[in-house]
Amino acid sequence: MDNSFKFKLVILFSLSIITTASELIINIENRNKTSLNGKWNIIIDPFENGYYDYRYKPHENGYFKNIKPKKKSDRVEYDFDISPTLQVPGDWNTQNDKLLFYEGTIWYKKSFDYNKNQDKRVFIYFGAANSNAIVYLNGEKIGEHTGGFTPFNFEITQKLKEKGNFVIVKVDNKRHAEGVPTLNFDWWNYGGLTRKVMLVTVPETFIQDYMIQLAKGSQEKIEGWIKLNGKELDQEVAIKIPELDIQRSFKTNKEGFAKVSFKGNFELWTPQNPKLYSIVISSKTDEVTDKIGFRNIEVNGREISLNGKPVFLRGISIHEDAPLRSGRAFNKEDAKILLNWAKELNCNFVRLAHYPHNENMVRVADSMGIMVWAEIPVYWTIQWENKETFINAKNQLSALITRDKNRASVILWSMANETPLSKLRLDFIKKLVQFTRMKDPTRLITAALEIHYKDKNTVIIDDPLGKELDVLGCNEYIGWYDGPPDKCDNIKWETIYNKPLIISEFGGGALYGFHGDTLTMWSEEYQENIYKHQVSMLKRISFLRGTTPWILKDFMSPRRHLPGIQDYFNLKGLISNRGSKKKAFYIMQNFYQEKMRAEQ
Numbered sequence: 001m002d003n004s005f006k007f008k009l010v011i012l013f014s015l016s017i018i019t020t021a022s023e024l025i026i027n028i029e030n031r032n033k034t035s036l037n038g039k040w041n042i043i044i045d046p047f048e049n050g051y052y053d054y055r056y057k058p059h060e061n062g063y064f065k066n067i068k069p070k071k072k073s074d075r076v077e078y079d080f081d082i083s084p085t086l087q088v089p090g091d092w093n094t095q096n097d098k099l100l101f102y103e104g105t106i107w108y109k110k111s112f113d114y115n116k117n118q119d120k121r122v123f124i125y126f127g128a129a130n131s132n133a134i135v136y137l138n139g140e141k142i143g144e145h146t147g148g149f150t151p152f153n154f155e156i157t158q159k160l161k162e163k164g165n166f167v168i169v170k171v172d173n174k175r176h177a178e179g180v181p182t183l184n185f186d187w188w189n190y191g192g193l194t195r196k197v198m199l200v201t202v203p204e205t206f207i208q209d210y211m212i213q214l215a216k217g218s219q220e221k222i223e224g225w226i227k228l229n230g231k232e233l234d235q236e237v238a239i240k241i242p243e244l245d246i247q248r249s250f251k252t253n254k255e256g257f258a259k260v261s262f263k264g265n266f267e268l269w270t271p272q273n274p275k276l277y278s279i280v281i282s283s284k285t286d287e288v289t290d291k292i293g294f295r296n297i298e299v300n301g302r303e304i305s306l307n308g309k310p311v312f313l314r315g316i317s318i319h320e321d322a323p324l325r326s327g328r329a330f331n332k333e334d335a336k337i338l339l340n341w342a343k344e345l346n347c348n349f350v351r352l353a354h355y356p357h358n359e360n361m362v363r364v365a366d367s368m369g370i371m372v373w374a375e376i377p378v379y380w381t382i383q384w385e386n387k388e389t390f391i392n393a394k395n396q397l398s399a400l401i402t403r404d405k406n407r408a409s410v411i412l413w414s415m416a417n418e419t420p421l422s423k424l425r426l427d428f429i430k431k432l433v434q435f436t437r438m439k440d441p442t443r444l445i446t447a448a449l450e451i452h453y454k455d456k457n458t459v460i461i462d463d464p465l466g467k468e469l470d471v472l473g474c475n476e477y478i479g480w481y482d483g484p485p486d487k488c489d490n491i492k493w494e495t496i497y498n499k500p501l502i503i504s505e506f507g508g509g510a511l512y513g514f515h516g517d518t519l520t521m522w523s524e525e526y527q528e529n530i531y532k533h534q535v536s537m538l539k540r541i542s543f544l545r546g547t548t549p550w551i552l553k554d555f556m557s558p559r560r561h562l563p564g565i566q567d568y569f570n571l572k573g574l575i576s577n578r579g580s581k582k583k584a585f586y587i588m589q590n591f592y593q594e595k596m597r598a599e600q
Contacts, residue, residue: 024402024403028151030290031200033125033199034201035199036167038088039088040110045104048104050105083109088193088197089197092192103174105171108193109167109169112199114162121204122156123157123202124154125200126151126153129171129193131173131174132171133172135167136169137168140159142154142159147399149355151195151399169193171192178388180389186570187570196330205284207226207227208229210226210227211406212279213406217296217298225259226258228257232285233252234251235251236251236284239280241277241278242280243277243278246264276291291366291367293407303545306371306411313371313546313547315347315371315547316349316350316549317353317505317549317552318552319552323338323579330358338553339361339368342552346592346593348369349370349371353375353551362407371410372407373502373504374413375417378415381420397415397432397435398435398439412445413436415433415436415469418448445471446469446470451474457492458491459491459492460496466499470499471545472502474501474504475506480508489533489537493540502545503544503546505549508530511571512578514565530584535591549574551573556570
């Protein structure tokens with residue numbers, strides 16, 4: 001890592017997911033924390049009366065003040081303490097039938113006490129809030145965040161009291177044309193505090209962030225950095241790996257940044273042996289532990305190589321819908337069920353679509369040996385010309401990389417999904433690619449492109465964006481939106497790029513338990529037949545190095561209206577929303593079994 005790259009990294013630290021917030025603290029699970037999860041009082045506010053006055057200007061005495069009447073003649077037209085409650089973490093749509101389709105503002109309020117320590121700092125951490133959140137503590141605004149799938153935190157040290165604290169969050173899930181995603185997308189717009197809320201206590205000078213990964217192209221050399229936050233930034237930091245008897249010390253500069261580099265005889269992380277080392281990162285004032293795996297991921301021509309060996313990515317796409325209940329997935333149990341289903345399908349890879357999933361998914365993937373494609377919701381047709389839209393997209397990408405850069409399972413950062421060709425779009429995504437390569441030079445970059453036809457029977461991948469990617473992703477629905485299933489039989493695939501391809505979506509819908517012949521729409525047999533023809537076609541693509549069919553399980557979508565069949569579910573899952581496997585599941589399971597045998 002040369003000095004110029006080190007300088008770029010330091011610059012990146014100044015880029016925060018929220019301009020009004022503290023820089024993101026990573027590895028919350030292994031820090032001193034207090035949960036604010038559980039029941040929160042809520043006020044449903046579709047006209048935003050609690051925020052704006054009747055001239056639609058922000059009100060200085062909005063609901064965030066939590067005002068109480070002082071005498072019987074006082075008129076206060078809200079009261080959190082006698083209002084209904086919702087569980088946090090959780091979406092509001094599936095906790096109350098009246099909120100199923102609700103898009104707008106809901107106010108959340110939680111009261112708590114806190115034993116202050118003079119030598120400690122306190123941050124409030126949100127795993128995610130969809131999609132705009134304004135946070136207040138004891139009636140005072142402490143920050144704002146936009147982006148429904150990324151974590152954020154604010155320092156509250158000086159604003160805490162020993163008794164009677166209250167945090168109020170205005171959460172608004174309205175869609176916006178300039179948003180990321182934009183107005184139109186194919187998943188449920190779950191609103192609320194959808195992931196955990198924690199108080200995190202740290203020393204006055206603490207280890208805020210670090211990257212400890214194998215250098216690109218190496219299986220023995222660690223390159224990375226450690227970043228401190230606080231007043232004592234010029235000090236010694238250390239990395240210890242007890243199992244390997246490794247202990248190395250490094251000196252930070254006046255910005256609290258230390259470049260780290262050392263060698264070791266590492267047992268490499270693989271799907272067959274997902275080795276994780278206990279790592280201790282310490283300074284004079286702080287110590288953090290983590291479990292980190294070491295592996296190398298590269299592209300060599302049309303091959304994807306894991307630790308120097310070619311690998312076929314036997315994958316499946318997954319939405320962040322809970323596996324056995326309605327609503328957002330958010331806990332470790334959800335992650336284990338979803339990823340165990342993927343394992344049962346014979347997967348070594350998952351695509352976490354179409355936005356950053358909760359951190360449990362990548363940490364469980366680390367321990368289970370499942371490689372991950374992670375992406376941001378630059379989806380369909382967003383406002384490519386809008387500078388604020390680009391900043392939003394880059395901020396979400398920055399937070400995703402910051403949170404997950406030490407996870408061995410994450411091998412691909414995806415920039416976009418099914419975006420239409422244009423110069424504005426190309427320039428927008430190219431800037432995201434450049435930013436990603438600067439922020440994390442160790443992983444591969446991809447995007448889910450759309451197919452184009454060279455002639456009636458020839459698909460060609462020639463999207464100009466492909467030049468910027470390490471791995472080509474491509475969504476296709478031959479047999480569903482694009483002709484009948486047997487159209488696959490005559491399709492040839494070409495590309496102008498000497499790069500590996502992942503078919504990142506294919507498939508079709510079926511209602512579990514509905515049966516007919518192979519021509520009966522929505523039947524399991526129709527879906528099964530699509531997969532049979534698709535698998536036959538996939539075997540003929542010489543540069544194919546992975547697949548993530550759409551999708552592991554059925555998921556809620558307001559775009560899916562057919563009564564008695566869809567009922568607001570996208571039915572392309574290989575597993576139903578209640579966990580029952582459809583016939584097509586076994587087609588992919590067998591295909592992947594064949595791939596596994598060929599690799600042995």
